[in-house]
Amino acid sequence: MxxxxxxxxxxxxxxxxxxxVAKLAAALLFSLPLISTLDPLTPAIALAVELALLxxxxxxxxxxxxxxxxxxxxxxxxLITMVLFAADRGGTLLVGLGPFDVTTGVLTTALGxxxxxxxxxxxxxxxxxxxxxxxxxxxxVQNAKAPARFAIGALAAFRLLPLLNAEWQMxxxxxxxxGVDAGRNPIAKVRLFGATAFALLVGALRRGGRLAVAMDxxxxxxxxxxxxxxxxxxxxxxxxxxxxxxxxxxAVLATTITLGLFRPII
Amino acid sequence: xxxxxxxxFGWRHAGRRAWAVRDVDLRIDHxxxxxxxxPSGAGKSTLLAALAGLLPDDSGEQAGxxxxxxxxxxxxxxxxxxxxxxxxTQLVMARxxxxxxxGLENRGVPAAEIWPRVGDALDRVGFxxxxxxxxxxxxxxxxxxxxxxxxxxxxxxxxxxxxxxxxLDPAGADLVRDAITRSRDHDTTLILVEHRVAEALPLVxxxxxxEAGGGIRADGTPEMVFTAYGNRLAEEGVWVPGFxxxxxxxAAPPTGPPVARAENVTVDQRVHDVSMTADEGEVLAVTxxxGAGKSTxxxxxxxxxxxxxxxxxxxxxxxxxHRWRAATLTSRIGSVFQNPEHQFVxxxxxxxxxxxxxxxxxxxDETAGIVDALLQRLRLEKLAAANPYTxxxxxxRRLSxxxxxxxxxxxxxxxxxxxxxxxxxxxxxxTLLAALRDEGHAIVAVTHDDDFxxxxxxxxxxxxxxxxxxS
Numbered sequence: 001m002x003x004x005x006x007x008x009x010x011x012x013x014x015x016x017x018x019x020x021v022a023k024l025a026a027a028l029l030f031s032l033p034l035i036s037t038l039d040p041l042t043p044a045i046a047l048a049v050e051l052a053l054l055x056x057x058x059x060x061x062x063x064x065x066x067x068x069x070x071x072x073x074x075x076x077x078x079l080i081t082m083v084l085f086a087a088d089r090g091g092t093l094l095v096g097l098g099p100f101d102v103t104t105g106v107l108t109t110a111l112g113x114x115x116x117x118x119x120x121x122x123x124x125x126x127x128x129x130x131x132x133x134x135x136x137x138x139x140x141v142q143n144a145k146a147p148a149r150f151a152i153g154a155l156a157a158f159r160l161l162p163l164l165n166a167e168w169q170m171x172x173x174x175x176x177x178x179g180v181d182a183g184r185n186p187i188a189k190v191r192l193f194g195a196t197a198f199a200l201l202v203g204a205l206r207r208g209g210r211l212a213v214a215m216d217x218x219x220x221x222x223x224x225x226x227x228x229x230x231x232x233x234x235x236x237x238x239x240x241x242x243x244x245x246x247x248x249x250x251a252v253l254a255t256t257i258t259l260g261l262f263r264p265i266i
Numbered sequence: 267x268x269x270x271x272x273x274x275f276g277w278r279h280a281g282r283r284a285w286a287v288r289d290v291d292l293r294i295d296h297x298x299x300x301x302x303x304x305p306s307g308a309g310k311s312t313l314l315a316a317l318a319g320l321l322p323d324d325s326g327e328q329a330g331x332x333x334x335x336x337x338x339x340x341x342x343x344x345x346x347x348x349x350x351x352x353x354x355t356q357l358v359m360a361r362x363x364x365x366x367x368x369g370l371e372n373r374g375v376p377a378a379e380i381w382p383r384v385g386d387a388l389d390r391v392g393f394x395x396x397x398x399x400x401x402x403x404x405x406x407x408x409x410x411x412x413x414x415x416x417x418x419x420x421x422x423x424x425x426x427x428x429x430x431x432x433x434l435d436p437a438g439a440d441l442v443r444d445a446i447t448r449s450r451d452h453d454t455t456l457i458l459v460e461h462r463v464a465e466a467l468p469l470v471x472x473x474x475x476x477e478a479g480g481g482i483r484a485d486g487t488p489e490m491v492f493t494a495y496g497n498r499l500a501e502e503g504v505w506v507p508g509f510x511x512x513x514x515x516x517a518a519p520p521t522g523p524p525v526a527r528a529e530n531v532t533v534d535q536r537v538h539d540v541s542m543t544a545d546e547g548e549v550l551a552v553t554x555x556x557g558a559g560k561s562t563x564x565x566x567x568x569x570x571x572x573x574x575x576x577x578x579x580x581x582x583x584x585x586x587x588h589r590w591r592a593a594t595l596t597s598r599i600g601s602v603f604q605n606p607e608h609q610f611v612x613x614x615x616x617x618x619x620x621x622x623x624x625x626x627x628x629x630x631d632e633t634a635g636i637v638d639a640l641l642q643r644l645r646l647e648k649l650a651a652a653n654p655y656t657x658x659x660x661x662x663r664r665l666s667x668x669x670x671x672x673x674x675x676x677x678x679x680x681x682x683x684x685x686x687x688x689x690x691x692x693x694x695x696x697t698l699l700a701a702l703r704d705e706g707h708a709i710v711a712v713t714h715d716d717d718f719x720x721x722x723x724x725x726x727x728x729x730x731x732x733x734x735x736x737s
Contacts, residue, residue, distance in 0.1 A: 134360050152368075156358045162402065163354065173570040174608040177601040179625040179673060181592035195611065202655070203607070210355040217318055217348050218358075218416060219372035229367035229380045 008067070008129050013058025015241065016130040020139040022238035023131060026245035027123035033249045034119055038263040040112035042256045043119035049248055050122045057130050067129055071121055075114040082110035133158055139232040148226050156211060160204070167203055171196050268345050268423030268455045270294040270317065274330030276480070277312050277321060286312040288329060288480035294472075299456040301466055301488070304476030305502035306658055306688055310459045313476070314426045317457070318348040334424060344373060347422030351429045353409035356416075362404070363388070363397025366416045373420060387419035388412075391445040405556065407438025411445045418449055427458045431465075432686045435556055435714050443469065461688050464507035475499065503660075503690030511693060511717070514700035516724045520545035525580060525677050525708045526587075526599070528567060532575035536562040539576070542727045544677055544708040549699060551719045552712045554729035560712040561604065561681050563729065567710060568601035568679040580677065593625045600670030602680040606662040610654040615646055615665060618654050622673035640668045644698070660691035667698065678702065680711045684718050696722050 009016060015023070034046055054061060083100055091104030137155040140146040175181070175196060182188035215221075256262045276288030287309025294300055302310050315321050316332055319339035334342040350356055359365040366384040375383065384397065391411045395404075404412060410430055417425065427446070431439035439462075446469055450456075460466040473491040475484040484491045492499075492506055500509040524543035531540045537559035544550055544567070554560050565571040567578060569587025578586050581598050590598075603609050612618050619640050623633040641647045644664040649657065654665060663683070670678060683699070684692050700722060703709050713719060719726060 132360075134364060152358070155360075159358070159360060159401070160354075170603070170605075170608050173565060174603055175611060176570055176592045176595070177568060177603070178609055178611055178669065179592045179596035179622045180611060183591065199611075207355050210350070210352060211358070213320060214350060214356040214413075215358055215368075217320060218369035218420065219344065220368075222343065222372055222374075224372065224374040226371045227374050227377050227380070229364065229371055229377060229384075231377070 007132050008063055010058030015056040016058045018241050019234050019238040020131045020136040021143045022241045023127045026241050027127045030245040030249045031120045031123045033253055036265055038265055039261045040115055041261050043115035045252045046119040057126055068125055078113050079110050082106055138230050142228055142232045143234045168200055171199050268335050269296055271333045275332055276329035277316055277326055279326045297452045297455055298472055299470045301470040301473045302457055302459045303504055305478050308476040308478045311428055314428050318346050318426055319343045345423040347417035347420055348426040349413050349417055349430045351432045353406050356413040357401045362399040362401055362412055365401055366419050369416050369420045383419050387415040390418055390449040391415045392448050406434045407441035410442045414445055424455045429459050462505050503688035505689045511721055513721050516548055520548045522546055528578050530576035531566055531573045533562050534574045544710050546706050546708045548724045549703050549709045549722050551723035551726045553726055558729040560729055564679050564681045564712045569595045569599055596622050596673040597626055598675050599677045600675035602666050602670050604681040606666035609666050613653050615652050615654055616650040618669055619672050626673055636672055644668045660687055677708045682713055683711055684715045
């Protein structure tokens with residue numbers, strides 16, 4: 001997965017422009033209620049709603065598809081696991097793969113799980129795909145009253161993340177240059193990986209420490225009330241987005257309950 | 267505008283027996299511009315950290331007093347700005363303008379004043395991009411200019427610069443010195459730590475030299491200080507202007523066949539079509555502008571990276587070096603990275619030297635012999651039990667060269683071996699590499715250090731910049 005810190009899609013789309021905190025709250029309030037049921041219909045409707053809303057976030061389906069490939073991989077993993085280990089093998093037998101009977105029951109359960117995975121993850125993906133990290137940190141501090149020490153600190157650390165990639169490559173090459181390689185021995189490979197990861201961590205901590213000193217030298221720890229160079233506002237439209245998300249979640253659950261398909265998780 | 271007064275100042279880091287700096291009596295007046303010198307370990311950086319109020323009470327023990335405009339550094343933090351060496355760990359925000367605004371927000375500057383002050387600070391340092399420029403897209407020199415702007419925006423009365431160009435190539439260092447010159451005003455007191463003295467002199471009007479054991483050795487105008495103490499300072503590692511080092515060239519051109527040959531080596535978007543040979547008894551300098559792929563080429567020649575085009579052949583082996591087992595590789599080619607810390611794999615200096623020989627299957631006795639000889643040759647005996655990560659820059663560099671030598675390779679590939687080194691370590695490295703060359707080693711050094719090329723290189727290969735910008 002390529003690591004992007006910049007939003008993709010059109011930043012001026014009506015919902016992409018909303019306050020980052022409102023987007024985050026809407027995503028949580030829409031997807032959390034979905035956990036309450038085990039039926040496949042609820043996540044299916046929710047997913048349909050999410051995909052229908054994509055254009056309002058300025059996202060094209062094709063661009064998003066490239067971002068969510070880890071989800072697709074996870075979905076495939078769920079399917080394989082269910083075929084191998086599902087306890088409930090009711091329903092019509094579709095195909096027998098040696099000892100594993102693939103039945104309609106197995107596929108329904110797998111489909112339900114995959115749909116849930118997507119329906120719950122997608123709102124988060126949409127928020128981060130349409131939100132600049134700086135804007136998110138600003139909004140967390142200004143609108144959600146998160147401590148600046150935490151939000152801006154995390155933002156600064158976030159900026160150092162892409163460096164880790166280059167650092168990892170350098171450490172790996174340097175080990176080879178020192179005559180340290182694992183050859184074909186899997187145990188040696190794991191040990192080498194661990195040692196390299198440790199060196200990466202030590203380096204990251206040292207860099208983080210230097211960054212913290214530089215931030216404090218510019219008054220980050222001054223204790224003076226911070227002012228904001230960039231204003232984040234939380235308007236009526238943002239409230240509407242949050243309320244809308246709650247309304248949609250309620251509507252999705254109501255549909256399932258009306259149709260008698262609601263299967264509570266407990 | 268700030269006045270600095272130190273009386274009997276000393277600082278000892280918690281858990282250390284020796285004082286990092288002590289017995290400093292110094293008075294620096296409003297608007298003075300001071301170059302702070304001293305042998306490595308004399309406590310220059312500690313002194314700057316103390317002035318910046320960055321030494322918390324519980325991190326060590328203080329002697330004497332420090333006053334900035336009559337206040338303690340902890341209370342005078344809002345008057346002091348400091349720029350450090352490493353550009354990567356000074357920038358906080360993703361966009362350049364936001365980064366300059368960061369300090370102003372911290373100090374509670376009203377929002378309406380922030381952006382005019384950001385623009386003003388960026389103008390003063392000659393920052394060439396709009397405020398939305400991504401900080402990740404800046405070169406080292408540009409990033410360091412931005413860091414300077416972030417400090418100047420706070421209008422410090424006292425500006426501290428802790429080797430602001432040490433991590434930069436010559437072009438980047440020029441950018442930063444130019445920015446310091448441009449932004450100079452008579453209201454700011456300046457204290458600069460820098461061991462490339464010739465380049466720093468135009469920026470200052472006074473030189474203060476710290477004594478390694480404590481106290482101040484010299485204080486006065488640059489002419490005065492260098493006339494009286496130039497010799498001794500040069501011996502101790504300070505790059506005093508006018509003290510040149512005599513060339514160490516090979517006595518005779520190489521005779522045998524080359525140990526390694528690169529033919530049309532290409533690495534996608536990084537190296538374009540490089541051909542060269544490395545010969546025994548010769549130092550080859552690989553030069554070229556930033557972005558020409560010098561370091562990447564060193565990795566390919568060192569058998570660490572596979573080229574995407576062309577080939578490397580070495581030591582008569584059918585297979586190219588990047589296909590060799592690591593142990594075979596180290597017995598033939600030794601690579602020394604730009605950042606020594608990348609190469610350390612143990613927690614003791616002596617163990618670090620033993621890794622290579624042990625991997626080659628040398629007996630314990632043989633290994634001990636190799637380790638002892640190298641510790642002695644590179645003046646590391648006293649540090650045998652130290653943790654490699656706690657070494658000074660010069661010591662870490664010597665150790666990284668020693669680790670490459672431990673497996674007795676005939677070809678040494680070094681990436682910027684003299685980068686950021688003081689004069690003493692520099693001279694030692696050049697002497698060592700000259701001796702290795704005269705013993706018949708082939709040495710390839712990627713470098714943009716002109717002095718190094720003039721003094722040591724027998725031949726130079728210059729890589730051109732790629733026409734396409736590397737991503």
